[in-house]
Every structure is written in C-alpha cells, then in structure tokens.
Amino acid sequence: MRYLLELLGVAVFAVSGVLADGRKGLDLLGAVVIAVVTAIGGGTLRDVLLDRHPIFWIANVTYLWVILAATLVTLGYVRFRVASRRALLVADALGLAFFTIGGVQVAQQAGHSDPIALLMGAITGVAGGVLRDVLTAQIPLVLRPGRLYATAAIVGGAVYLLSAGAGAPKDAAALAGMAAIVALRLAAILWGLELPVVHLPEDEAG
Amino acid sequence: MRYLLELLGVAVFAVSGVLADGRKGLDLLGAVVIAVVTAIGGGTLRDVLLDRHPIFWIANVTYLWVILAATLVTLGYVRFRVASRRALLVADALGLAFFTIGGVQVAQQAGHSDPIALLMGAITGVAGGVLRDVLTAQIPLVLRPGRLYATAAIVGGAVYLLSAGAGAPKDAAALAGMAAIVALRLAAILWGLELPVVHLPEDEAG
Amino acid sequence: MRYLLELLGVAVFAVSGVLADGRKGLDLLGAVVIAVVTAIGGGTLRDVLLDRHPIFWIANVTYLWVILAATLVTLGYVRFRVASRRALLVADALGLAFFTIGGVQVAQQAGHSDPIALLMGAITGVAGGVLRDVLTAQIPLVLRPGRLYATAAIVGGAVYLLSAGAGAPKDAAALAGMAAIVALRLAAILWGLELPVVHLPEDEAG
Numbered sequence: 001m002r003y004l005l006e007l008l009g010v011a012v013f014a015v016s017g018v019l020a021d022g023r024k025g026l027d028l029l030g031a032v033v034i035a036v037v038t039a040i041g042g043g044t045l046r047d048v049l050l051d052r053h054p055i056f057w058i059a060n061v062t063y064l065w066v067i068l069a070a071t072l073v074t075l076g077y078v079r080f081r082v083a084s085r086r087a088l089l090v091a092d093a094l095g096l097a098f099f100t101i102g103g104v105q106v107a108q109q110a111g112h113s114d115p116i117a118l119l120m121g122a123i124t125g126v127a128g129g130v131l132r133d134v135l136t137a138q139i140p141l142v143l144r145p146g147r148l149y150a151t152a153a154i155v156g157g158a159v160y161l162l163s164a165g166a167g168a169p170k171d172a173a174a175l176a177g178m179a180a181i182v183a184l185r186l187a188a189i190l191w192g193l194e195l196p197v198v199h200l201p202e203d204e205a206g
Numbered sequence: 207m208r209y210l211l212e213l214l215g216v217a218v219f220a221v222s223g224v225l226a227d228g229r230k231g232l233d234l235l236g237a238v239v240i241a242v243v244t245a246i247g248g249g250t251l252r253d254v255l256l257d258r259h260p261i262f263w264i265a266n267v268t269y270l271w272v273i274l275a276a277t278l279v280t281l282g283y284v285r286f287r288v289a290s291r292r293a294l295l296v297a298d299a300l301g302l303a304f305f306t307i308g309g310v311q312v313a314q315q316a317g318h319s320d321p322i323a324l325l326m327g328a329i330t331g332v333a334g335g336v337l338r339d340v341l342t343a344q345i346p347l348v349l350r351p352g353r354l355y356a357t358a359a360i361v362g363g364a365v366y367l368l369s370a371g372a373g374a375p376k377d378a379a380a381l382a383g384m385a386a387i388v389a390l391r392l393a394a395i396l397w398g399l400e401l402p403v404v405h406l407p408e409d410e411a412g
Numbered sequence: 413m414r415y416l417l418e419l420l421g422v423a424v425f426a427v428s429g430v431l432a433d434g435r436k437g438l439d440l441l442g443a444v445v446i447a448v449v450t451a452i453g454g455g456t457l458r459d460v461l462l463d464r465h466p467i468f469w470i471a472n473v474t475y476l477w478v479i480l481a482a483t484l485v486t487l488g489y490v491r492f493r494v495a496s497r498r499a500l501l502v503a504d505a506l507g508l509a510f511f512t513i514g515g516v517q518v519a520q521q522a523g524h525s526d527p528i529a530l531l532m533g534a535i536t537g538v539a540g541g542v543l544r545d546v547l548t549a550q551i552p553l554v555l556r557p558g559r560l561y562a563t564a565a566i567v568g569g570a571v572y573l574l575s576a577g578a579g580a581p582k583d584a585a586a587l588a589g590m591a592a593i594v595a596l597r598l599a600a601i602l603w604g605l606e607l608p609v610v611h612l613p614e615d616e617a618g
Contacts, residue, residue: 027607029562030555051259053463061527115267135542137551139343143236150235195233255456257465321473345549349442356441401439
C-alpha cells in the first residue's frame with residue numbers, strides 16, 4: 001500500500017516535470033531528464049544528507065521505470081489534448097503530501113529528532129521541484145510567493161509529528177498530515193493565499 | 207569558544223542570505239530557506255564530500271535555531287532601518303574567515319592532505335553563497351570579478367597551513383589565517399581590488 | 413593506460429570549462445573554479461550517489477593538478493590565438509566517451525545492475541557540464557536540442573553493456589562503447605542531428 005503510494009508520487013512528479021518542460025523547448029531526452037530529476041531529486045537529497053545507502057532508486061529500479069513510463073505517456077497524451085490543469089494540481093498536491101510524510105517517517109526511523117525529521121520531510125517534498133527549476137534556469141517556484149507550497153509541507157509534517165507524538169496511531173497520524181497538506185495547498189490555490197513578500201533595500205553583500 | 211564562533215559564523219551568513227533576498231521578492235518562507243542554505247550550504251557540501259556523518263547541523267540542531275533566530279531578527283530589523291552595509295561586510299568577512307579555517311581543520315582532522323584541506327576550507331567558506339546565488343538564478347558572485355572573495359579564503363587557508371606546517375601553535379596559525387582572510391577581503395572592498403577578468407572569444411563547445 | 417586516459421578526460425573537460433567561461437566575464441579564479449567543476453562534477457556526483465569514498469579526486473590529488481595545469485595552459489594559449497573549435501569538439505567527444513564508459517564500469521564493479529550502471533555512466537559523462545551551465549546561469553546544453561550529447565553517452569554505454577553481456581572481452585566492449593559515443597556525437601555535429609523538441613502548452617504547475 002505505502003509502496004504503491006510512493007510509486008504514484010514518483011509518477012505524478014514526473015508528469016509535473018514534463019509539463020514544466022513545455023515552456024523551455026527542451027529535446028526529448030532533456031524532457032525525460034527533467035522528469036527524472038523532479039521525481040527523485042527530493043528523496044535523493046534526503047538519502048544523501050542522512051547517509052542512507054543504497055539510495056532508494058538504486059535499491060529499487062522500479063522507480064525509474066515508473067518515471068520513464070509516466071513521462072512517455074504524458075508526452076504522448078499532450079500531443080492530443082491539453083492536460084487538465086486542475087487534475088494536475090490535485091495530483092501534484094497528493095505527491096507533495098506523500099513525499100513529505102514519507103520523508104518525515106524515513107528520518108524518524110533513522111533515529112533523528114523531530115525538527116530534523118520535519119526538515120527532511122520538507123526537503124523530500126520540495127527539493128525535486130527546486131532542482132527542476134534550477135535546471136531550467138528559473139528562481140524556484142517554492143521560494144517565490146507560491147501559494148503555500150513549502151508551507152503546506154511544513155504544516156502537514158508538523159501535524160503528523162504532533163499527532164503521532166500525542167499518541168495517535170501512526171497510520172492515522174500520517175493520514176492527518178497528508179490531508180493537511182492537500183487541504184492547505186488546494187485552499188491556497190483556490191483562494192490565492194500567500195505568505196507576505198519580503199521587500200528589502202537593494203544590497204550587494206556577499 | 208570555537209563553537210561560539212561557529213554559531214556566530216552561521217548567524218552572520220544567514221543575515222547575508224536574508225539581505226540578498228531583498229532584491230528578489232521572495233516570500234517569508236523563501237527568505238528563510240535562502241538564509242538556511244547560505245548558512246549551512248558550505249559545511250554541508252564539505253561533510254557530504256568527506257563522508258562525515260551525521261552532517262554538522264543534523265548532529266546539532268542548535269545551528270538551525272540560530273539561523274532561524276538570526277533570520278527573523280534581520281527581517282524585523284530591516285523594516286525599521288537599512289542595515290549598515292559596512293557592518294554587514296565586516297561580519298560577512300568574519301564569517302568567511304571562520305568557516306574557511308574551520309573547514310581546513312575539519313579536513314585535516316579527517317586525515318586529508320594539505321591541498322584537499324585547502325580546497326575543503328574554500329568550499330566551506332564560499333559554497334553557501336554559491337548555492338544562494340544559484341537558487342536566485344544569478345551567476346554566483348564568487349565567480350565574477352568579486353573583490354577577492356574566494357581568493358581571500360584560499361590565501362588565508364594557505365597562511366594557516368603554512369604557519370601550522372612551520373611549527374606554529376595551531377591556535378596562532380588559525381588566528382593568522384583568519385586575520386589574512388579578513389584583511390585581504392576588506393582591503394579588496396576598500397580599494398576595489400580584483401583579479402584579472404577572463405575574456406575569450408565566443409564559443410559553444412559542450 | 414586507463415589512468416592516463418582518465419587524466420586526459422579530466423584535462424579535456426577542464427579546457428571545455430575554461431572556454432565556456434569566455435562568454436561570461438568571470439575573473440581568473442572563477443575560470444579555474446568552472447574548469448574544476450566541469451572536469452570533476454560528473455565523477456563526484458557518481459561517487460556521492462554510489463557512496464564511494466574517498467571520492468576519486470580526494471583519493472588521488474593528481475586529478476586536481478592536471479586540471480589546474482590544463483586551465484592555465486588554456487588561458488595562456490587563447491591569449492595568442494583562437495582555439496580550433498574542431499579540435500575542441502573532438503577532444504570533448506573523447507572526454508565524454510571515456511567518462512561515460514568509465515562511469516559504467518565503476519558502477520558495475522560496485523555490483524549495480526545494468527540500468528543503474530548505464531545511468532551512472534551518463535551522469536559521469538554529462539553532469540560536469542550541467543553544473544558548469546547551472547553555475548553560469550544557463551539552461552544546461554545537455555537538456556536543449558543538443559546534437560545528441562547525452563544520447564551519445566546513453567547509446568555508447570548500452571553498446572558497452574550489451575557487448576560485454578554477450579561475452580565480448582571487457583576491453584573490446586569498452587572500445588566499442590567509446591567508439592559509438594565519439595562517432596554518434598561527431599556525426600550529430602557534422603550533420604546537425606537532433607532529437608525532436610518537446611512543445612507543450614504553457615502551464616505553471618508546481
């Protein structure tokens with residue numbers, strides 16, 4: 001069950017990576033590369049930082065095949081009709097939810113404290129998209145006034161940690177955390193919620 | 207004492223990251239992310255390359271709290287007045303000095319040779335700023351005619367290694383190296399010193 | 413013999429990194445940094461992902477000296493005459509060929525399956541150039557309609573794996589794979605071969 005969700009998360013993020021490519025005029029292989037990086041970037045960074053080897057997609061190559069299949073299906077599909085943007089956003093929110101809570105659990109199982117687990121959850125959820133944006137030479141969406149993308153990951157991770165810490169069954173806590181992420185993200189898109197923007201005077205320190 | 211200096215270095219780099227954000231219209235969480243990446247990026251890269259686990263901020267979460275506090279204080283402060291650019295540059299030079307020498311020492315303690323230790327020192331000192339610039343889609347300051355930022359790190363690291371190699375007490379050598387970094391960096395800012403710029407004919411090899 | 417080829421590959425990629433710098437007005441140290449990152453980036457990423465420590469250039473500092481020498485010679489040379497673009501492209505194709513096949517072999521020796529070995533070969537071959545482009549704030553060449561750069565790496569790696577799997581002697585298989593990479597890459601440059609470009613409707617999923 002969890003493994004299936006995980007594969008689904010990888011596939012959804014691959015689709016999101018492919019669709020983001022459309023703006024850039026990449027070639028076919030470039031599109032696949034971006035899809036792969038988007039889908040496995042967050043979990044890879046988490047595994048490297050936590051020294052978990054072999055990295056999840058090296059330990060189980062199925063992830064890579066799922067990404068490849070999702071990418072090719074997407075590329076074929078969008079030749080015929082525009083993907084429903086709404087469906088994509090819902091799927092992407094689900095991917096964020098599963099990756100984040102999965103990342104928190106992985107860090108907890110490795111014996112890390114709650115703040116580190118929360119951070120690793122957020123990294124797992126958002127780093128793939130950050131890498132996608134860096135590779136296409138854009139300021140990562142997650143850093144811009146972005147309708148609570150990373151915020152949703154952090155809030156949902158905290159919901160999971162707090163409810164599990166309060167004695168809730170682990171699965172129930174995970175569901176609560178994932179629901180919080182999806183709800184917050186979709187609400188933010190629906191009503192255009194944003195965190196305040198930082199405006200500072202020009203400076204070239206560094 | 208060294209631990210306090212280290213926390214100070216992290217805080218100073220976090221402030222530098224936040225102030226760099228001002229130009230980009232990031233949201234509040236984006237500003238925190240950039241501050242964290244700037245402050246821990248160099249040490250994290252060093253630890254991953256040297257296979258030192260747990261990574262320093264996973265081993266000791268205090269670093270993250272200090273960064274968060276420094277970021278929030280900075281964000282609150284700059285609403286009321288412009289930070290003194292001069293104070294920031296001095297603090298940043300101190301951060302560079304401490305991170306670089308600390309990075310050299312870490313690599314030495316892990317049994318690495320002087321050239322590797324020097325490189326790790328420079329990576330520790332400058333990689334956080336490089337990541338900050340990559341994430342905000344700019345060519346890293348440290349690669350541009352930059353008033354001897356990386357140069358100061360390399361020269362100071364060499365001063366430390368040479369004086370320690372010549373038999374100087376380790377603390378004295380560290381102070382000499384740090385002084386060299388701060389002096390060279392501030393002199394370069396004051397007098398606009400730069401390395402020669404490379405101009406080559408256009409080419410698209412790759 | 414293999415070690416010499418490896419050093420040659422590093423040197424060639426360093427030269428390619430320096431020449432790419434010419435467009436950006438970096439300073440002298442920035443040019444050296446880009447050359448180093450281009451030359452060792454792919455192998456470093458491979459070693460970190462496969463948990464091979466010490467990383468190759470930490471285990472053997474000769475790589476770094478070769479890069480430094482190649483960079484300085486290149487910088488001196490281009491002051492006097494424009495480098496032959498044709499010679500550079502051939503050398504770059506050779507570097508790609510050796511790095512890719514070497515990366516495949518490293519992953520195989522560590523006991524990984526063929527798909528992972530192929531992926532690691534491609535990462536070893538192209539990631540250095542990707543880092544070079546990210547650091548100079550460009551969309552990586554390898555993702556753009558790029559005359560089969562990454563494609564050549566994947567095809568050549570597959571040629572090596574298939575012929576070694578079919579019982580060919582390892583050295584012969586390696587030569588066949590490297591020849592395939594150089595031939596495909598140079599043919600693509602000569603005749604302007606490209607993979608189809610992906611054009612999708614605008615979307616801001618993420």
